[in-house]
Amino acid sequence: MKSLHKNILSCFLALAGIFSLASCEKELDKTPESQLSDADFWNNTEDLKLAANYFYSYLPVIQDNINANWSDDGFANGGANAISDGSRTVPATSTDWSDNYKLIYNCNNLLEKSVRVKGDQKLIDRYRAEASFFRAFAYANLVKRFGDVPLILRTFDVSDTLNQAHRTPRQAVVDVIYTDLDFAAANLPASSALPAAEYGRITSGAALSLKARVALHEGTLKKFHGKGDPAKDLGIAVTASETVMKSGLYSIFRYAAKPDSSFYYLFQPANEAPVNKEAILVRLYGENLANPIAFHNFPAELGAGSNTTPTKALMDAYLYTDGLPQGKSPLQKTETTTLTQFENRDPRMGMTVFNKTHYYVTSFYLPTLTFAPTGYKVRKYFNTVDFIAKRSFVDNMTIRYAEILLIYAEAKFELNGSISDDDLNKSINLIRSRAKMPALTNAFVTANGLDMRNEIRRERRIELAVEGQHRYWDLIRWKTAEIELPKLILGARFFANEFEKATPKLDAQGYIIVQEAAKRKFNPERDYLWPLPTRDLGLNLSLTQNPRWQ
Numbered sequence: 001m002k003s004l005h006k007n008i009l010s011c012f013l014a015l016a017g018i019f020s021l022a023s024c025e026k027e028l029d030k031t032p033e034s035q036l037s038d039a040d041f042w043n044n045t046e047d048l049k050l051a052a053n054y055f056y057s058y059l060p061v062i063q064d065n066i067n068a069n070w071s072d073d074g075f076a077n078g079g080a081n082a083i084s085d086g087s088r089t090v091p092a093t094s095t096d097w098s099d100n101y102k103l104i105y106n107c108n109n110l111l112e113k114s115v116r117v118k119g120d121q122k123l124i125d126r127y128r129a130e131a132s133f134f135r136a137f138a139y140a141n142l143v144k145r146f147g148d149v150p151l152i153l154r155t156f157d158v159s160d161t162l163n164q165a166h167r168t169p170r171q172a173v174v175d176v177i178y179t180d181l182d183f184a185a186a187n188l189p190a191s192s193a194l195p196a197a198e199y200g201r202i203t204s205g206a207a208l209s210l211k212a213r214v215a216l217h218e219g220t221l222k223k224f225h226g227k228g229d230p231a232k233d234l235g236i237a238v239t240a241s242e243t244v245m246k247s248g249l250y251s252i253f254r255y256a257a258k259p260d261s262s263f264y265y266l267f268q269p270a271n272e273a274p275v276n277k278e279a280i281l282v283r284l285y286g287e288n289l290a291n292p293i294a295f296h297n298f299p300a301e302l303g304a305g306s307n308t309t310p311t312k313a314l315m316d317a318y319l320y321t322d323g324l325p326q327g328k329s330p331l332q333k334t335e336t337t338t339l340t341q342f343e344n345r346d347p348r349m350g351m352t353v354f355n356k357t358h359y360y361v362t363s364f365y366l367p368t369l370t371f372a373p374t375g376y377k378v379r380k381y382f383n384t385v386d387f388i389a390k391r392s393f394v395d396n397m398t399i400r401y402a403e404i405l406l407i408y409a410e411a412k413f414e415l416n417g418s419i420s421d422d423d424l425n426k427s428i429n430l431i432r433s434r435a436k437m438p439a440l441t442n443a444f445v446t447a448n449g450l451d452m453r454n455e456i457r458r459e460r461r462i463e464l465a466v467e468g469q470h471r472y473w474d475l476i477r478w479k480t481a482e483i484e485l486p487k488l489i490l491g492a493r494f495f496a497n498e499f500e501k502a503t504p505k506l507d508a509q510g511y512i513i514v515q516e517a518a519k520r521k522f523n524p525e526r527d528y529l530w531p532l533p534t535r536d537l538g539l540n541l542s543l544t545q546n547p548r549w550q
Contacts, residue, residue: 006139009050038113041115043118049127051109052127052131056284058137059282062381062394062396064468065308065467066307068468068471068472069081072084073310073311074516077373084374086520087519090531090532090545091531093535097145098373098533101142101152104135104139105155108131110127110128114127128183128526133202139177140214144473148167148168148169148170148173149173150162150166150168164541167525171228181208181211188206188207190204191249191250191280206280207400211381212282215233215240216233216411219237219411219414221476221477223414224478225528234411234414238411238415241407241411245405245408249277250278251277252434253434263351267397273395278400279394279397280397280398289350309375310352310489312374312491315349315376318345319345328448331343337498346437347436348462350379354378367498367501369499369502369504369512373491375489375494380466402463402464406431409428409456409459410460410541413452413453432459440456457478481522481524481528482524482527485520486520488517488520490513493511494511522538525548526547526549532545
């Protein structure tokens, strides 16, 4: 099942002399004997496959889930909160810039060299489609962060004018992303056509899913930032997500042995795809502890640190089991223990965040503050198999079907200003059904004085909580980062008899103050875009820094 993972690892040395940046191209005339030369490669479809394997190393790793700390959902133990609290500075170098352009260069290289390959044209086009997918993936990463970026669609060397390429308008880059993903979707196999040995390779469903994700981001960014007509992008998001939904190849995961705990078991190794039809695109890891690769983001034991600790803001977002939020539900209770907040709540709360009823490797979970400053620890993706070394072999789901359903619902609502119950039933309510939560309907929203947009956004926040960057980019595209990120960060209600001995600073209601609002800021004229690294500004004098980062 994990042969692709092994192929990726084995191909790096072989490709070291082929996949290099333009600045190193002139060194290819001096290829070491241990490396393949460019002239000796690109002969057959196996060469293309080997080259394409390299791209998969750029998929998000499971450790990237700590990027929940960029938002108000997580707080880093150890102080790595510079994005969320506004304290970051202009970097000298940035892999967010350089690695994406490295991937783009390598994709362009395969697309160009593929014309030399002899063999089955359908298979050649498949690997060209993989390169197109990853080029789109890289450009999507770049435009989200930096806005207008140089659009490079061919390889070049150190003397080429492209070394001084100007920024290309964002929309032109996005149009290329859509074109690349259309080509990928048309030339990649469906997931049902993948043999077991090729599980993990890009499929047509993954290409359409990435297109839907990009289109929702761009459409809502235009709508809420006033940067153009969002209708085209939102329409693309609806069409792409609906195509995935109608394919019949994906579904919301249900764990037959414990159906009420399906959401928890979705993130456990026994339920990885291809058995799990919710997984659309995954980053593969080893089959077992002999080849684990990944390390826990989250604590391995009670006395261990956490790279991500959930916040009170995230916990407050969970509905009660009657479908109503805090402040509206009669099921809400005054907190008298750390368990009170979990009572009568959306079951996903207790499947995402530990509480003291959960057996935690060697004992039941007890809140700590030394290693978890908010008093909360993440349970989602937690793997107890090799807790001492903190190793894990759980595949990381880069895109899963629940996200596609959420994209469909949000794009439908933002495109039309409303959403029908039928559309809710084939999207959000499939997700809620797994969680044993009441269906979301227009009548329920009206009767309880709720806001449909807020409930659609809430569902996305809860379902995708602490799965990487989702919440941060949602705040960016909705233009609510300037409201949410400057707020103080609170943790759990402090009960001295339930925590380790500590004297945390508390607010008037007894909640742990993790970071004061005075230490958090978000400049809306600056922080909706990221700063370009100074090294690249020095290398390419045609580039200019993003506003207010000078």
